Amino acid sequence: DSMVLVQRARDAQLAERLHARSVPGQGAVLIAGTGHVRNDRGVPAALQRAFATHSLTVGLIEVHGQWTTMPRYAEEFDVAALPFDYVWFTPRASDEDHCAELRTQMAHKSS
Numbered sequence: 001d002s003m004v005l006v007q008r009a010r011d012a013q014l015a016e017r018l019h020a021r022s023v024p025g026q027g028a029v030l031i032a033g034t035g036h037v038r039n040d041r042g043v044p045a046a047l048q049r050a051f052a053t054h055s056l057t058v059g060l061i062e063v064h065g066q067w068t069t070m071p072r073y074a075e076e077f078d079v080a081a082l083p084f085d086y087v088w089f090t091p092r093a094s095d096e097d098h099c100a101e102l103r104t105q106m107a108h109k110s111s
Helices: 002-021 042-050 072-077 100-111
Strands: 056-063 086-090
Touching: 002 042
Parallel strands: 056 086
Antiparallel strands: none
């Protein structure tokens, strides 16, 4: 798929820039989405392939009320175990459409 190729190219580009800007003995930090920080195919995999560089990853994942096991969360990534060194579970974001409320308010004002 085209989008997969775009994602992989972006990961390679991020890996090159991160490596170029890392400070010897201190490293560097990349803050990116979970797709980009996956150990198995994101920026960490690109760093390993291109520069034989190890990285530490933290995946930020929303908590889902009915999911109570790590394997259940891993299913969302199509893997047996989550592809991160560490996981930081965050509260679920609201699915409320705040723009819909604003559109309704604006429609009333123009009437």
